[in-house]
Amino acid sequence: MTADEALPDGVHEEAASAFVERARSGYGDDLAELYVFGSTVRGEASGRSSDVDVLVVLRDDVNHDAVADSLRDIAYDVMLEYGPLVELHILSESTFERYREEGNPFVRTVVDEGRAYA
Template structure:
């Protein structure tokens, strides 16, 4: 998995950026070693997020065999972050083996997330 990138100070200045930061921090704390990768992508990263009509797109990659139990926790965290910060956290969850398979196959969604997204874990 790629190394975590540093936080962009500009990103933290808006509700979408604050929601992304809060979700990433809570996901790392809640999932620990189950968390293989966390990417924020879409309008939050491109700077095109506009009011609450835009969501915070997140892809979480979890260790094989841990997807279902950790995904439930992550959905709860996404809801809590939405209540606190406003923007909806649109959560996508893949196991690490599926993520790697999609990478090998050139899956357009995974390629876009990797090329345009920011790594948080």
């Protein structure tokens, strides 16, 4: 299996939807923001070399380590089921808001170009 091995058309979007659904179902009250961004949203994802980029913003009052570990487990299960890697970026709500106010380029790009859920 190579990094550029073909995957079925639309599988990156299906993997993104599966992750979002499972994350919201299991941890919806803990999520402040949830974005899918990058090549999946732009419709440019193809092969195993493309991943599914997800930014998860956790509420400040939750056990971040425990929720993050569970979300990583969900991402791994989705990868095994669908094929593409689900690349998680996890921030606390206060850090996300600070980055947004500061004009952090990563957060600005995700918010401007990503697909929001939560």
